[in-house]
Amino acid sequence: MTTVRQVKRIVSPLLERHDDLAIVGQWLMLKPVRPVPRGVVIDRTGEASRFMPRWAVMSLCEPRTTFPISWGGMMRGSGGWLWSNPTLQDDLIKAIEEQGQPALRAIRTLDDFFDFASSREKFPLKPFDLFLLLRVGVDIARGDLDAARAACAELGTGRTRWSSPDLREEFDRVSGTLCPLLAANDRPAMARLLQECEAYTVEKPKRPHLRADAVSTGT
Numbered sequence: 001m002t003t004v005r006q007v008k009r010i011v012s013p014l015l016e017r018h019d020d021l022a023i024v025g026q027w028l029m030l031k032p033v034r035p036v037p038r039g040v041v042i043d044r045t046g047e048a049s050r051f052m053p054r055w056a057v058m059s060l061c062e063p064r065t066t067f068p069i070s071w072g073g074m075m076r077g078s079g080g081w082l083w084s085n086p087t088l089q090d091d092l093i094k095a096i097e098e099q100g101q102p103a104l105r106a107i108r109t110l111d112d113f114f115d116f117a118s119s120r121e122k123f124p125l126k127p128f129d130l131f132l133l134l135r136v137g138v139d140i141a142r143g144d145l146d147a148a149r150a151a152c153a154e155l156g157t158g159r160t161r162w163s164s165p166d167l168r169e170e171f172d173r174v175s176g177t178l179c180p181l182l183a184a185n186d187r188p189a190m191a192r193l194l195q196e197c198e199a200y201t202v203e204k205p206k207r208p209h210l211r212a213d214a215v216s217t218g219t
Contacts, residue, residue, distance in 0.1 A: 002026065002051045007042045010089050014096060027067065028096070030104050033202055035060065035141075036113045038104040040096055041069065051081050053092060055100035057107050057116065060198040061137030062170070070126055071117040075099045110142050133162045133174050137197065140182065140190055152179035 007026050015021055020031045029039040036057055043052045056072030058064070075095040079085035107116055114135075117128035129135055132151045139148035154160055155175045163171050181190045 002042055002044045006083070010042070010092060011096070013089070014093055018101075030101070033060075034198065035110055036107055037067065037202075038107060039067065040075075040100045040104075041067070042092075043069070049083055051083070053077075053081065053095060053100070055096075055104055057104065057113055059110060059113055059134070059138050059141075060201050061110075061141050061194055062134060062173075063197045063200040065201075071113075071123065071128060073099075073103065073122075110138060114138055114142060131162075132160060133167065133170050136174050136178055136182075137194055140178070141194055145182065148182055152182055155179065 004025055007028075008023055011023065011028050014028065015023070022029050022031055024039075026043065027039045027041050029037065036059065038055075038057045040053060040055045043054055045052050053075045054069050054072055055075065056067065056069040058068055058071070076099065077091045077095050079088060079091050081092075082088070085091065107113055114128065117123065120127055132155055136148050136151045136155075139145070139151065152175065155162060155171070156179070163175075178190065178193060181193065
């Protein structure tokens with residue numbers, strides 16, 4: 001099993017080279033976290049002798065306790081990411097600096113995130129713009145209220161996969177709270193709600209909570 005101590009040890013040279021990096025649990029996060037969290041996770045695998053480094057981005061427009069790895073990519077390395085590889089640290093640092101960081105640094109705004117995560121070329125099975133429960137808040141935060149209204153209208157039919165029982169809590173939060181505020185054009189209330197989501201994700205969990213987690217795709 002990959003431990004936080006192992007992660008800190010292997011990525012420590014990066015913290016000396018780049019003052020905009022910080023370790024959070026198994027994540028190497030790029031600062032600032034707002035408005036788009038960006039990071040590299042030294043992810044566990046089913047083997048204690050091996051790990052998998054991935055980079056990923058997310059939005060802060062919904063309350064989360066985990067960092068989804070749905071929108072990002074794996075990093076390649078010549079040694080297979082085995083802890084026994086004598087050049088492992090050098091290989092990982094090179095991969096992060098040449099593969100992970102350039103991709104992460106190119107995504108700075110919510111518009112950048114939306115365009116990146118909605119790419120059919122990069123994510124043919126899970127483009128972000130099809131995740132209606134996630135995109136409503138992002139569209140509002142981006143100022144694209146027409147797109148948010150269209151998503152709310154689709155959710156309002158109750159016939160989408162996003163209204164399935166296993167997504168009920170999130171469905172109720174979006175369709176029962178955020179969408180009515182949008183319909184009333186209550187911008188201050190929408191802003192407060194999105195700020196609360198952001199604060200919950202970033203500030204409340206003073207813990208290494210940003211572990212890798214896949215986004216539910218509904219049924």
